[in-house]
Amino acid sequence: MRNALSDPSFVKVACSSAGNAVDAVHEVAAQIDATDTCFALAFAPEGYDLDALAQGLDAALGGVPVFGCTTAGQITPQGYETDTLLLLAFPKAHFRCASMLIEPLAPLSIPEIAAMAKRHTDRFSHTASWNRLALIFSDGLSKQEDLLVSTLETVLDGLPIFGGSAADGLLFEKTFVLHGGRFHRNAAVLLLLETNLQFQGLGFDHFLPGETQLVITRANPEDRLVYEINGAPAADEYARLVGCSVAQLSPQIFAENPMLVRHNMNYYVRAVSDVTDSHALSFLAAIDDGLIMTLGRGQEIIETLEAGLSISDAQGRQPDFILGFDCVLRKLEIEQKQLGAAVSGIFRNRRVLGFNTFGEQHCGVHMNQTFVGVAFFESNKGHPL
Template identity: 60%
Template sequence: MLDGGKSPGYIKVAVSRAATATEAVTEAVSQIERRTTCFVMAFVPTGMDLEVLAHELDRQMGGVPVFGCTTAGQITPNGYETGALMLVAFPRRYFRCASLFIPTLDPLPMQRISEDITRLKSQFQRTAGWRRFGLVLCDGVSKQEDLLASTLQVCLGDIPIYGGSAGDGLQFKATFVLHGGKFHSGAALVLLVETALDFMGLGFDHFRPSETLLVVTDAIPEERLVLELNGAPAATEYARKIGVSVADLSPEVFAENPVLVRQNNNYHVRAIHSVEADQGLSFMGAIDDGLVLTLGTGTEIIEALEAGLGVRGQGGQRPDFILAFDCVLRKLEFEQKGMCDEVSEVFRRHNVLGFNTYGEQHCGVHVNQTFVGIAFFDHTPEDLH
């Protein structure tokens, strides 16, 4: 049963907070009409037995495809949660889907992905009047998301792609995607989705660039590791620029003091993950020697959130629901500021549903500390109701 605000009209959302995988799946699946469902997305809390969970989902859904991932938190009809299994069922009346599983991300098989995506597009017959988008879920600690996102967007052409990196709480150790009745690490899942509904992609944060610049002067790009900024040890220089000691650096401090990268006249957050040996900084996105980073400053959070979610369809209507990929670092900042309840209330009013990620994919770009989503609207109400 939905326990937030007004329920979406075009999908079914099922939530269970049961302690065991079997109980959670049984409770959630009982809320779904399998006969009318095209596919299900599962957003999984930390600590559940993944083998049991995958087996029970496969068994109890009775042949309905289930795709999903482990998460760093869920966005349910109640807003932010950490211990909920959430299933989002997409009905055949409004959605069609084809999937591509990528079992290995390191090294990334770009030629194979290109061939497979081309084949998927050609074999997935178009429905007149329906539109397409791509969804990607990938291992959040693979360090391959930048190349994966850009490769997929090139392959899909004018079909926009959105998604998120799987999480595992805040451990940053092992994350998994769900495909074919099993959870897989070091892997990715691409869904090509066709829908009768209008939709709009979203991507926003609440930071603006400052005057403070940090130039990467020594890095190990394949490890996303910065050794020096402005010719000084990276952690020392970053801490000096934000006015704290190296000993005070933490995920909470990184979340409140992000660095931004300029790309195509837009600024994207390039999140810092941790301080490493010899004062290095580990990042959650691509870095390289010579990259110019700009220290970001925060704007009013709720105002930015309302503006980002307050989109309207072609007829001026509010979204029926918004499928969300929301960076865990945003939630971490909100928690530190005591704002999670307020943010959750905004999510409830806008029918936001999804999960907290280790990074987001937005139209070919891998970003951090960003809200990425897809807002779905009525297409032609007289035909669909």
């Protein structure tokens, strides 16, 4: 029996911390067998020449399709990292894949996206007894993820969709998705997957609604900007409510004092990315005039992480691996509290692999400060690589 810290059996993991894209590609390509690979996911650190990275992966893997995005950090077999190229190779024996590039995202045409996704799904033939899901990687600065994922949830008719928004190193300047041997801005990649493995989706955060409510009284929904909260300048009112000055507002303050919205009886985080010169708040998910929000109160982040990842299949088996999309603001809070080593240990133990995002998609909703994942389990018919 494999122990908790052994390598996963149904995905091949390759990593490189080389200082440039060319060397990184050589290192990860040497760690996988492209002939056995159906497709690969690449999660890129900040600072690489993206053209060199995309072209290098395309050439080195001999035509194996590679999808992915830029990130605000990677979750590797070692846990949290920030400067590592992570490549996940999904074997032909257990996966089938069909991809679609959605470009441009803004302006987003809902009828056009819906028609494209429907045609894409119809062309993807169903293998008997195999299970289906979808992954979505979108430009984290497009401000279109809310409409995109809700549209796809409707069109794909019950197909579970999981995803994360491409990110950068908290600069909030340029984020890219990878498709067709190129990195793209203002775009998204939709992947339809079939697998003979079993899978379970998961999504959780570590906040409960508090007693303090607030109302957005003036906003620009298209740009996700809030100018007024409770009739006062947004940054001033938010700072007052959380007990600090406007000058003290920072990603750490936003991470520890999130605002929640209620949707279908559940609460979801609407994270703030920064403060503008005019004291408006810039959000990472949808907002609107008249929206009622609640200040969240944090729970113990280690305990909620352990509980959220403690899943098993019908036979009581732990996942072979978990593909994870973890908000960068969670990582920021974890590092602020000096819990990075503990969280990395949990990720290693649970075989979590993925990246830090600017937003997460699950159950038709775009959210923030959440961990979203897909846990893959050996099926009764599955056999390791």
